[in-house]
Amino acid sequence: MIKIINLVKSFNGQKVLDGINLTMPTGQITLVIGKSGVGKSVLLKHIVGLLKPDSGQIIIDGQDMSRLGGRDLREFKRRFGVLFQGGALFDSLNVFENIAFPLREKTRLPEAEIAQRVRFRLAQMNLTSEVETKLPDELSGGMKKRVALARAMIQEPEIMFFDEPVTGLDPPMANTVFHLISKTHQESGYTALVVSHDLPEVFQVADQVAMLHKGRIIAAGAPEEIQNHPDPVVQSFIRGEVDFLEA
């Protein structure tokens, strides 16, 4: 279980996270929604240890992440898989090398075993072996996302983080990525946090939804509860109303 308690973060005197409280149950997908620039990715970066909070706690299975540092934090991160917004594939490595990277860096598996695992993940993402030798620049946006997902999954993480997983993709490809998230979640049973503003499609993958607004969680519950939430700000966001988006 991941528990965020009273998380506060400011940049240049401006409060981005203003006392976030959120619980993400083990084995479930928690979706955090909110308009662009509201601090969703900042929240995610705190949980994966890329940013340190000004105050507050991030408890993962009883361990306070925000107090870990150096090697302890790095070892803790081995339990994570992260799908970054742009994929974050390494430019100088081809698809095979990108997916194999975590295994080559963090395990002593023989090359044959690594190759087998990489090919399994490629097949899982509906990618053929022809893409193995391509560089990230030669891939379409959807392929990049699927390769990045394969890389994030290669070490069979306990916790997955998805930062805007379908932003910039066309609707069919967005649905493919959502389908892959659901499929891998069913197969692996990982705990997940998805950060997105792509509504309403993103609701299909979530077990619970939380809405972030002005640095706080203003609503949290099952997807149906959020869709019928009485708060006008939540309703305005879900319907994509102009007034709210420009506020």
Next chain:
Amino acid sequence: MANLVRQLGQRSLNIVQEAGGMMIFLLESLALAFVPPFRLRRVLQEIYQIGVKSTVIVMLTGAFTGMVMALQGYYTLKQYGSEGALGSAVALSLIREMGPVLTGIMVSARAGSAVAAEIGIMRITEQLDALDTMAVNPIQYVVMPKLLAGVIAVPLLTAIFDVVGILGGYLVGVVLLGVSSGSYFAGMKQSVVALDINGGIVKSLVFGITIILVACYKGYHTGPGAEGVSKATNQTVVLSAVLILAWDYVLTSFFM
């Protein structure tokens, strides 16, 4: 007036802060060279990128520098009837000053800017964050191999610059202007001492660390977007060139 003093103070504080940041960054990178995994393959790849790929431009610069120095030196020395000292004049200037400084500036322009852009792009496309979340230290994986490569490659490139420069000087002085080949090399042998060569090596080592440190630091702390990368690249070349010249003065006064 008060505003001007405040701005000056703020700028001075920023410079001190950045210098401190760079020093911590350097110490952390060098310390990580002694922590496994040692990443020898990455160091070799970076020696190729920073060193081997700079060889042609360094040889060209060295050749023309040696040729110009021979041409200038010949007409100056001729006025005093000392054309025989041309070899020692060319060699001493190259080994003590021109070799380390011009090699440093050329490496900064070619490889330093590329390093800053590469790391800057890795920063803005979250590749450095990706390394971090995979429990791989980005400084150890990206920065440390480049720093070691700079320390190894720049002194070697300087040596190449010196040799090619001396040959360029030979081409102009001996082949074109008729200075005796024997006196060109004999003068060199008599006047160049170990201190000159050691001084050149120390300078090139310091310049190598400076160029790659500035490039890695600026790239690692780049601002958002293409503008951030462009600024980091630009600052790398300018700051490296200024630091090379400043270090050159400090080290020369130390060796004199």
